Amino acid sequence: MWMLENAFIIPLIPALSFVVILFLGKRYIGADRVHVIGIGALALVWLLSAIAAFQWTQRVEDPPPDAIVHIEHHGDSHDDGHGDGHDDGHGDGHDDGHGDGHDDGHGDEHAASGGHGDDGHGGGHSSPLIRPVISTFSQWWSNSGVDFAVGTLVDGQTVLLLMVVATISLLVHIYSTEYVKGDRRYVHYYAFLSLFTAAMLFFVMAQNIIQLIVGWELVGVCSFALIGHWWEEKPNTDAALKAFLTNRVGDVGLLVGMIVLWGTFKTFDIDAINTLISADPGAHHFALLIAACCLMAAVASKSGQFPLHTWLPDAMAGPTPVSALIHAATMVVAGVYMIARLYPVFYEGFSIGTSSINLMAFIGGFTALIGAGLAFAQWDIKKVLAYSTVSQLGYMVMALGVGAWTAAIFHLFTHAFFKACLFLGAGSVSHAAHHTFDMRKMGGLKKEMPHTYKTFVISSLALAGVFPFAGFWSKDEILLGSLVGQENGYPLMLIFGCAVALMTAAYMTRVIWYTFHGEFRGHGHPHESPKVMTVPLWILAGMAVLAGAFNLPGPVLEPIGLEGLAHRIQTYAEPSVYLSGLGLSHPDPSLNMALVGLALAITGILVTYLYYWKRIGLHGLTERNRYARNGYTFLENKYYLDHLYNDIVVETVKRPIAKWANNFNQNVLDRAVNTAGETARDTGRWVYKWIDQGAIDGSVNAAARGADSSGESLRAIQSGKVQNYGQLLFGAAAVLAIVFVIVV
Amino acid sequence: MLLNQFLILGAVLFATGVYGVLARRNGVMVLMSIELMLNAVNINLVAFGVQHGVVSGQVFALFVIAVAAAEVGVGLAIVLLLYRNRTSIDVEDFDLMRG
Numbered sequence: 001m002w003m004l005e006n007a008f009i010i011p012l013i014p015a016l017s018f019v020v021i022l023f024l025g026k027r028y029i030g031a032d033r034v035h036v037i038g039i040g041a042l043a044l045v046w047l048l049s050a051i052a053a054f055q056w057t058q059r060v061e062d063p064p065p066d067a068i069v070h071i072e073h074h075g076d077s078h079d080d081g082h083g084d085g086h087d088d089g090h091g092d093g094h095d096d097g098h099g100d101g102h103d104d105g106h107g108d109e110h111a112a113s114g115g116h117g118d119d120g121h122g123g124g125h126s127s128p129l130i131r132p133v134i135s136t137f138s139q140w141w142s143n144s145g146v147d148f149a150v151g152t153l154v155d156g157q158t159v160l161l162l163m164v165v166a167t168i169s170l171l172v173h174i175y176s177t178e179y180v181k182g183d184r185r186y187v188h189y190y191a192f193l194s195l196f197t198a199a200m201l202f203f204v205m206a207q208n209i210i211q212l213i214v215g216w217e218l219v220g221v222c223s224f225a226l227i228g229h230w231w232e233e234k235p236n237t238d239a240a241l242k243a244f245l246t247n248r249v250g251d252v253g254l255l256v257g258m259i260v261l262w263g264t265f266k267t268f269d270i271d272a273i274n275t276l277i278s279a280d281p282g283a284h285h286f287a288l289l290i291a292a293c294c295l296m297a298a299v300a301s302k303s304g305q306f307p308l309h310t311w312l313p314d315a316m317a318g319p320t321p322v323s324a325l326i327h328a329a330t331m332v333v334a335g336v337y338m339i340a341r342l343y344p345v346f347y348e349g350f351s352i353g354t355s356s357i358n359l360m361a362f363i364g365g366f367t368a369l370i371g372a373g374l375a376f377a378q379w380d381i382k383k384v385l386a387y388s389t390v391s392q393l394g395y396m397v398m399a400l401g402v403g404a405w406t407a408a409i410f411h412l413f414t415h416a417f418f419k420a421c422l423f424l425g426a427g428s429v430s431h432a433a434h435h436t437f438d439m440r441k442m443g444g445l446k447k448e449m450p451h452t453y454k455t456f457v458i459s460s461l462a463l464a465g466v467f468p469f470a471g472f473w474s475k476d477e478i479l480l481g482s483l484v485g486q487e488n489g490y491p492l493m494l495i496f497g498c499a500v501a502l503m504t505a506a507y508m509t510r511v512i513w514y515t516f517h518g519e520f521r522g523h524g525h526p527h528e529s530p531k532v533m534t535v536p537l538w539i540l541a542g543m544a545v546l547a548g549a550f551n552l553p554g555p556v557l558e559p560i561g562l563e564g565l566a567h568r569i570q571t572y573a574e575p576s577v578y579l580s581g582l583g584l585s586h587p588d589p590s591l592n593m594a595l596v597g598l599a600l601a602i603t604g605i606l607v608t609y610l611y612y613w614k615r616i617g618l619h620g621l622t623e624r625n626r627y628a629r630n631g632y633t634f635l636e637n638k639y640y641l642d643h644l645y646n647d648i649v650v651e652t653v654k655r656p657i658a659k660w661a662n663n664f665n666q667n668v669l670d671r672a673v674n675t676a677g678e679t680a681r682d683t684g685r686w687v688y689k690w691i692d693q694g695a696i697d698g699s700v701n702a703a704a705r706g707a708d709s710s711g712e713s714l715r716a717i718q719s720g721k722v723q724n725y726g727q728l729l730f731g732a733a734a735v736l737a738i739v740f741v742i743v744v
Numbered sequence: 745m746l747l748n749q750f751l752i753l754g755a756v757l758f759a760t761g762v763y764g765v766l767a768r769r770n771g772v773m774v775l776m777s778i779e780l781m782l783n784a785v786n787i788n789l790v791a792f793g794v795q796h797g798v799v800s801g802q803v804f805a806l807f808v809i810a811v812a813a814a815e816v817g818v819g820l821a822i823v824l825l826l827y828r829n830r831t832s833i834d835v836e837d838f839d840l841m842r843g
Contacts, residue, residue: 143799718842720839720841720842721838721839721842723765723767
């Protein structure tokens with residue numbers, strides 16, 4: 001378990017690599033060879049993450065005595081755990097199960113509690129609740145009764161993300177050696193990739209919410225720097241700024257939400273917050289609702305949820321490997337990860353267990369729907385994928401919103417691989433075809449780029465959710481989660497989910513048609529990318545096929561006698577220790593739901609296939625039909641959201657204020673000023689004649705003469721040298737101080 | 745808590761700063777001496793804050809540091825412009841305010 005306790009090493013490696021690349025890379029390694037450090041560091045990170053993941057599975061399979069948690073529920077299962085006659089038969093039986101080696105009294109106690117866990121949760125959890133590995137290294141802050149440490153919290157969810165981040169980051173590092181070869185800021189590029197990886201790894205193993213905020217902001221900064229990597233062009237700078245500023249909007253929610261959590265529980269510790277809520281659900285409901293709503297704003301900005309998703313498609317201005325790593329697979333899932341990390345807060349705050357609609361599920365479902373809609377009207381291949389990412393992130397948030405925790409994390413896992421593969425595939429296409437992302441200038445690349453084509457199709461099938469690719473299994477679980485829900489189903493979310501499943505299959509087929517089939521519409525001769533780019537593609541495509549195997553439902557595996565391998569992600573990753581008090585339930589796998597999901601995907605593909613390949617369907621509808629054209633324009637303008645923000649929100653704030661201020665100025669202020677002016681003029685004439693000339697002038701002249709003579713004598717002090725003034729100041733201060741000391 | 749030692753250190757630093765401000769002729773050195781005085785104040789703030797067990801001393805010290813950073817930024821800009829216009833940063837050379 002050494003790796004789990006010392007997990008801080010994992011983010012430390014890329015952090016060091018960042019420093020080395022940035023400060024020593026150019027001078028000692030050579031500007032074009034710095035990738036060696038990045039790739040080396042990431043390979044090490046991957047290895048250590050794999051060890052951590054393995055050790056975590058060991059911890060779940062064969063838990064050490066101090067890893068098992070016994071959480072008492074409200075009375076219902078209290079008795080049988082501590083009842084008499086318990087220690088005879090039951091205790092012995094469990095001693096065998098949990099191995100030997102502890103001293104007697106201790107061993108019995110733990111065996112009993114382990115047994116209790118088994119009995120008490122019979123239906124929900126057959127395995128005991130496993131405590132996450134929490135290590136604190138030093139006190140970060142301790143003052144005025146507020147203290148928090150810096151440390152790591154490692155559980156199944158963390159190691160899952162470690163594996164995802166390490167794998168994709170490593171592949172992106174390798175891929176980038178070719179993609180950004182010869183770039184003028186090659187060193188800067190690799191330095192920021194390393195920093196991003198470090199920040200993301202730091203974020204996923206945050207032990208308290210302060211570290212969560214730090215990691216959150218760090219990944220945001222790296223995202224900003226990498227979107228604006230080619231900042232010589234104005235649109236790239238604009239996109240970077242837009243991403244950063246939109247994220248700031250959500251960050252306000254993050255800060256407020258975290259402050260509310262602290263105010264409620266007086267602790268920053270993630271473990272403590274989750275345990276407190278889980279131990280006493282129902283308490284602090286209102287505070288949790290506020291916190292969950294605020295944090296939802298943060299999720300909306302970071303994970304591209306409606307209405308703050310507008311930055312994500314613009315972020316495609318960055319280099320494509322960056323889009324694959326940051327804006328598809330890892331950083332944008334930070335919001336999803338945070339919901340999963342603090343799931344009790346959201347589960348309680350939004351009453352996910354008992355409601356049939358809530359803010360999170362609705363935002364997620366709605367985002368999934370509008371993202372999928374927008375993906376149809378884009379000509380830029382990366383923007384299609386970006387909207388697809390928005391849509392799939394919406395899917396994950398929706399899954400969390402309906403209580404399907406495992407499904408969301410499972411989808412995060414599978415989506416990371418096939419979406420990264422799609423982005424890298426798009427990068428490969430653009431690399432080969434004169435750096436364009438416009439699908440109107442592609443077409444017919446199937447022959448020239450067989451590897452890119454095959455991997456792209458595999459990943460698209462996975463994204464569309466076709467059996468047996470990875471996306472099928474995770475999407476199916478989410479649909480099932482919305483069908484069954486917790487206590488109630490989530491009918492609206494199910495409709496959203498099904499519609500999105502259909503649309504996803506359709507727009508991906510459209511992309512494949514425009515990119516790889518038909519006639520080549522660009523100029524020059526496209527060619528397949530070199531091996532250093534296609535091998536990462538094939539690895540990711542392999543994962544797009546196989547990633548589903550990590551959480552297969554039991555009935556699928558029974559016929560081949562491997563039912564022990566079912567629901568691995570649920571077994572290992574779900575933080576059951578935090579969720580046990582909330583009564584999170586898991587729906588049984590349903591063949592009908594799977595068939596419906598598959599049918600939707602196939603229908604989507606088939607309709608689009610007929611439309612493009614066989615020219616069947618309503619071609620030219622947008623030219624003929626006014627409504628269709630309006631709908632298309634509506635999509636093309638991205639629901640006018642950018643217009644809403646720039647023209648309407650900003651203008652309505654700006655314009656009426658200006659107008660009103662002008663009216664007020666002309667009518668009220670000016671009139672008053674004019675009247676006052678006229679009165680003053682008349683008064684002034686009178687005063688001038690009688691008072692000014694007579695009485696004042698005489699005294700003024702006298703005063704002036706006095707001032708003149710005294711000024712003449714004081715002039716000597718005004719040397720104009722600052723230090724003389726300073727001497728006077730300090731001298732006077734010293735005299736005053738002496739006076740004070742003597743008098744007081 | 746050895747409050748006296750900190751106060752004496754603060755006083756010595758402050759006096760050094762005052763001397764520098766009044767006696768040095770180099771504009772940059774004058775600015776640096778001002779920093780010394782500010783830091784003497786910071787030491788007192790933190791020392792008293794710890795003595796009374798309140799966090800406000802540290803908070804004020806942080807504010808002072810932030811303000812000092814801004815101040816030295818402006819100050820150095822002024823010195824730089826002076827040097828550009830007059831090719832000198834000797835404070836004795838400037839008596840534009842002479843009455």
